[in-house]
Amino acid sequence: MDNILVAKNVSKSYGNYTALSSISLNIPKNCIYGLLGPNGAGKTSFIRIINQITHPDTGEILFNGEPLAPQHISYIGYLPEERGLYKSMKVGEQALYLAQLKGLSKTEAKKRLKYWFDRLDIGDWWNKKIQELSKGMAQKIQFIVTVLHEPKLLIFDEPFSGFDPINANIIKDEILQLKEKGTSIIFSTHRMESVEELCEYIALIHKSEKILDGKLSEIKKAYKNNVFNVGLEIQQDVDALMENLDKNYNILSSSFDGGENQLDFRVQLPSSHTAGILAELSSMANVNRFEETIPSANDIFIQTVNNKDNDR
């Protein structure tokens, strides 16, 4: 069993509004899976179905190979995008309550809470009320509550919103640690920077449909288009050289720094085969840079969404 979660043709609509149309996904175990898409694409609807808050109209979800059922709730941890805590309740009491709702015993919950409070260095908050804490502090509590029952599958919906950069980093490290310990993680966001750092797999959802999914590195490979950035340190006349290059290659753009005798350009090659051009360039000048441009997740995201919209 390699997949923690399998969705087969899951559809959901509210009245006339279609939230999900026939989504199929395989989420492998022990990885960070990015669920990407613009606002309103259907990410949250899908996540709510996994959490059994709502139920799909059609389709099937398998958790660890079994059809999703109420007893799986205690194996799932969910940090919703719309999150909060009881404002007038004390931190410790509240964390205990939420942990017990997830099926932990009171003593076990206390033990684990102590561990996490020490780990994140917030032990003295236990008797404070949530309304006395800042937003970022409350988010830390929220994070602990989500992971406390050591779920097999963690779902984070925009986990970094509300954190300052320092605390966002702490949380990111904790997420990576959890993955190291074998937890499978679904990471839903529309902010692409964090995707590059964290996710091994992604699925792109747009207007209720899945338009792309797979391993991030493979998707990137598929989306690269043999464009290379090249830097040459030249001795000869730059215009003659450029003319020569233009004849043989598809040069997309170029720039020349006369002081350093440095010529930079972007070139589109017919294939990913680079031996020929490298040999030729080496014979002409000193090659100090030669790298393939790999599209960022953001580029892929925008490109796919635009393509999809243009198709319609």
Added chain:
Amino acid sequence: MIGKLGLIIKREYLAKVRNRSFIVMTILSPLLIVGMIVLIAYLTKINDNEKRVISILNESAFFHQEFKPTEQISYIHLDGIDLEEAKDSINSMGYYGLLYLPYGKDAETVAKSAYLYTKDNPNTQMTQHLEGIIQRRLRQGRLEKLGVSQDQFSQVEQPFEINLATFDGEKSVKGINEIKAFIGGGFGYAIMMFIIIYGGFVMRSVIEEKTSRIIEVIISSVKPFQLMLGKIIGTSLAGITQFTIWLISASLLLFLAVMLFGIDLGSMANNTNMPPGAMNEMSQLATMDSEMMTYAREILDIPWGLLIVSFFIYFVLGYLIYSSIYAAIGAAVDNETDTQQFIFPIILPLMLAIYVGFFSVFSNPHGPIAVGFSLFPLTSPIVMLMRLPGGIGEGGVPLWQLLVSIGLLIITFLGIVSLAAKIYRVGILMYGKKPTYKELIKWLRY
């Protein structure tokens, strides 16, 4: 599943009873209520203690024996001065009024030209008292002319009260129907107050969960229905706690107040807003021991066991119906100001039940309106309880009516709770929309 429900109930209960305003209300309310009662009793007493002095300037040959001082009024007889002097002296002495009886050849003429002078508008009760005295004297005079002696007159004047009995021969007393309905009404009123106060708490608690955005965290662990049920039960347990504390502390305080200030609570009965007739007649008749016994027996005869069991059934079902509607409203809106349009339709049947109860059930506990409203599920918890002190079966509520009423209530309970749960389930995840009735109906189909 049960464990989680227990956790939710416990949290809701503790959250409620630890709430500062809840604690303040719990402590303050009995103090306020008892304080009010003491104040009213005290004021009534002061009022009663004020003895009014009426001076009488009697230039006639009649009415000299008639005016005897009572607890409220004493009389001073003026002599040898004229009317203007009398008026002046009354003003300076601070007497309440001057009764002027001019000279006349007979009592009738004197009475016709008699005047009562007062500084302000005279007190109605006192005026009636004076009129009564004069009228009695006149009647006596008229009858004497017809040949009726004074002895005969006082025999004729014996007051009369009709004897009352039920068909099975038991002696009955006036006003007992009203008293019974009043006792039932007390139970019904308690249910209404409980629904309005604690239903509102349930609603606000749901709104708080929505606005603090914790709702999605929780319903990823428990079913929305469990949360709703836990909330309703937890809040009502807090409510029962509060009610019990109120009852105990208010009776203790009242007992203390009676001990300390020597307030005669019975004397207040005349002044409270009782149903027409009930208390007046009771206090007038209750002076007689046998009547008193009859009242006591009638009140003991009220089927208290039945009443308390039915109160429990109607209370639980009625409260669950209404508070689940409150919960659904709380889920549908984003803040409390949006709730108004939905609250009114809930309060309406409750108000109707109370008014119908007090007007219709009091006069005829088994008339068609009383029966109709005690069967209709949204009003039955209140109206049926007003009818029940009359007992079941002959002379009381027919058994079938009680069973149908409870049956309808149970069916309604199941229906309303499942509808409310649907609205709740959808509503708690909806933000930023001010819902309309149309929208709510749409949610039922999701």
